Amino acid sequence: MNIWGEKICKSFGGKEVLRNINIEIAEGGIGCVIGPNGAGKTTLFKILSFLDRASSGEVYFNGSPSSSLSREERLNLRRRISLVMQNPFMFNTSIWKNVAYGLKLRRGRNVVEKVEEALRIVELSSIKHQSALTLSSGEAQRVALARALVLESEVLFLDEPVANLDPLSTKIIENLIVKMGKEHKRTVVLATHNLLQARRFADRVFVLRKGEIIQRGTAEDVFRHPGSSFSAEFVDVGNLFRGMVIFEQGVQKVDLGKIKIEIVPQSELFSTGISVFATIRPEDILLSREPLHSSARNSFLGRITNMEDRGGIIWVALEPVPELQESKSESVSAPFFAIITKRSKEEMDLEVGMRVYFTFKASCVNVMVAE
Amino acid sequence: MQNILISLNKALSLIISLDREIFSIVLLSFSVSLTAVFFSSLFSLPVSLLLALKKFPGRSFIVNATNSLMAVPAVAIGLVIYLLISRRGPLGVLGLLYTPWAMIIAQAILVTPIIISLSYRTLERFCSLVRETALSLGASGWQMVITILKEAKSSLTAGFIVGFARVIGETGMTMMVGGNIKGATRVMTTAIALETMKGDFELAIALGIILLVVSFAVNFILQRMQGGTS
Numbered sequence: 001m002n003i004w005g006e007k008i009c010k011s012f013g014g015k016e017v018l019r020n021i022n023i024e025i026a027e028g029g030i031g032c033v034i035g036p037n038g039a040g041k042t043t044l045f046k047i048l049s050f051l052d053r054a055s056s057g058e059v060y061f062n063g064s065p066s067s068s069l070s071r072e073e074r075l076n077l078r079r080r081i082s083l084v085m086q087n088p089f090m091f092n093t094s095i096w097k098n099v100a101y102g103l104k105l106r107r108g109r110n111v112v113e114k115v116e117e118a119l120r121i122v123e124l125s126s127i128k129h130q131s132a133l134t135l136s137s138g139e140a141q142r143v144a145l146a147r148a149l150v151l152e153s154e155v156l157f158l159d160e161p162v163a164n165l166d167p168l169s170t171k172i173i174e175n176l177i178v179k180m181g182k183e184h185k186r187t188v189v190l191a192t193h194n195l196l197q198a199r200r201f202a203d204r205v206f207v208l209r210k211g212e213i214i215q216r217g218t219a220e221d222v223f224r225h226p227g228s229s230f231s232a233e234f235v236d237v238g239n240l241f242r243g244m245v246i247f248e249q250g251v252q253k254v255d256l257g258k259i260k261i262e263i264v265p266q267s268e269l270f271s272t273g274i275s276v277f278a279t280i281r282p283e284d285i286l287l288s289r290e291p292l293h294s295s296a297r298n299s300f301l302g303r304i305t306n307m308e309d310r311g312g313i314i315w316v317a318l319e320p321v322p323e324l325q326e327s328k329s330e331s332v333s334a335p336f337f338a339i340i341t342k343r344s345k346e347e348m349d350l351e352v353g354m355r356v357y358f359t360f361k362a363s364c365v366n367v368m369v370a371e
Numbered sequence: 372m373q374n375i376l377i378s379l380n381k382a383l384s385l386i387i388s389l390d391r392e393i394f395s396i397v398l399l400s401f402s403v404s405l406t407a408v409f410f411s412s413l414f415s416l417p418v419s420l421l422l423a424l425k426k427f428p429g430r431s432f433i434v435n436a437t438n439s440l441m442a443v444p445a446v447a448i449g450l451v452i453y454l455l456i457s458r459r460g461p462l463g464v465l466g467l468l469y470t471p472w473a474m475i476i477a478q479a480i481l482v483t484p485i486i487i488s489l490s491y492r493t494l495e496r497f498c499s500l501v502r503e504t505a506l507s508l509g510a511s512g513w514q515m516v517i518t519i520l521k522e523a524k525s526s527l528t529a530g531f532i533v534g535f536a537r538v539i540g541e542t543g544m545t546m547m548v549g550g551n552i553k554g555a556t557r558v559m560t561t562a563i564a565l566e567t568m569k570g571d572f573e574l575a576i577a578l579g580i581i582l583l584v585v586s587f588a589v590n591f592i593l594q595r596m597q598g599g600t601s
Contacts, residue, residue, distance in 0.1 A: 046503070049507065051503055051506050051507055071512075075509075075511050078506070078509060079509040082507060082508070082509075083503075083507040084507075085503065085504065085507070088504065089500050089501060089503075089504040091501075091504075091518070091521075091522060092522055101508055102508035102509050105508065105509050105510050105511075105514050106509060147508060148507075148508070151508065151509065
């Protein structure tokens with residue numbers, strides 16, 4: 001099933017949440033809507049899965065407009081699509097009955113087999129008779145996924161499926177996403193604020209910011225040519241760089257052009273010259289006036305090019321400068337972002353133009369192959 | 372003090388021996404109040420659902436009116452009902468005055484704003500939790516409403532129990548429209564009031580104990596239910 005949104009706008013009480021969204025969800029494969037929290041991802045998903053209506057614009061499915069549908073037709077269409085919310089509500093009954101809910105509504109056949117199979121996939125068979133109200137958020141998310149899986153919907157919308165979950169649940173859910181999208185050729189659409197996740201799964205990417213799609217394309221396109229302010233928009237990945245794997249005196253590093261950062265050795269990246277993305281969370285970067293003697297493997301001198309107050313925390317943009325003051329005017333590269341508190345800024349007396357050391361551990365660098 | 376102890380002793384033996392008069396009074400109390408809550412819920416529940424699920428003009432007026440009606444004193448309701456169903460009143464031909472049905476009607480009217488007010492808030496809360504989940508799993512409009520009712524079941528029941536406790540303990544209004552006729556419309560509260568005024572404490576104490584046990588039981592059930600849902 002193709003779903004195609006045209007000029008979708010949505011306002012809540014005069015506040016515009018979505019503005020002129022054109023989006024096409026093609027059959028099969030994994031699509032990904034990425035954007036920071038509050039960008040309108042959830043609202044967009046509700047409209048595309050026919051749970052909510054757009055203020056203006058039209059949603060087409062397989063080419064026909066949905067606004068002309070009767071109530072009955074709309075229900076039938078809705079039953080071909082599933083949406084799993086970020087904080088799913090668990091019905092006050094057993095896990096098993098939660099999973100069976102959607103099938104019972106449809107008076108479906110083979111309920112027992114389907115439910116058992118879905119529970120096996122999300123690895124919850126052993127506790128299926130437990131109350132669903134006693135679950136951890138990771139288990140609840142898996143139940144919610146199983147509830148949608150049993151319906152064998154043509155399109156599966158997953159709103160932030162692994163945000164803040166335990167590693168085991170994350171792994172189970174991520175494997176499932178790949179299985180559904182790549183093996184079963186179902187249409188899966190993810191919403192995430194996590195670039196790495198989008199990078200790993202998505203065939204097609206839509207970047208949503210403040211209710212507008214600011215970039216779209218294949219995952220490769222979007223990651224090769226990130227829009228101007230694109231990388232900095234995401235709290236999770238303030239620092240996204242493209243570089244090349246090198247070995248310097250037997251140590252595996254990523255050459256970012258101006259500087260070379262040390263990473264935790266990774267087997268699949270052994271060969272020199274492989275192109276990679278490296279990400280570092282801004283909160284993992286430490287600033288100091290003097291060089292630090294610590295266990296952290298990466299420490300560089302940088303010049304503060306910008307400081308921005310974002311509600312109590314300061315985003316500091318740093319441009320790496322060579323320690324030996326040979327070449328003062330080099331080509332401008334993407335800045336590093338670090339987050340500090342207002343108090344740190346005042347105590348360290350930081351100002352734009354100042355030179356500081358920025359330090360981060362090799363284990364804080366997340367590397368993925370760019371192919 | 373001596374007198375009280377003697378009365379208490381006699382009261383307990385009345386309860387233990389399952390005195391027929393006491394038994395019939397307690398039975399009537401329960402059947403009147405339960406019937407009142409039942410008829411009220413036939414009206415209150417659909418209204419609460421409507422208030423919780425739909426936004427329509429006049430909705431906030433109904434909500435405010437319901438909240439105001441909760442503050443109307445029971446005797447005022449008793450007076451109005453009395454005037455309506457007394458022999459010369461507009462509904463006098465029905466011959467309802469001083470029958471159990473008069474008490475049921477008055478208690479149902481008293482309890483309705485309480486039940487609506489509690490139920491609609493409960494349903495509103497559950498609606499916001501359940502609605503999208505049910506719809507996203509393919510529920511039709513009706514199936515969604517049924518799911519909401521199922522999820523809200525124990526909270527709704529708690530509201531009904533609060534309403535029941537309110538009316539079974541009501542005295543003045545029930546006396547006015549029921550008349551406290553022995554063997555016909557004498558319920559626990561009106562009997563206690565009468566026997567106490569007569570100075571005949573045994574029956575009053577026996578019924579008082581039963582009424583206390585009822586309210587403790589109601590509280591206990593409510594607490595158990597709240598403990599179970601949180």
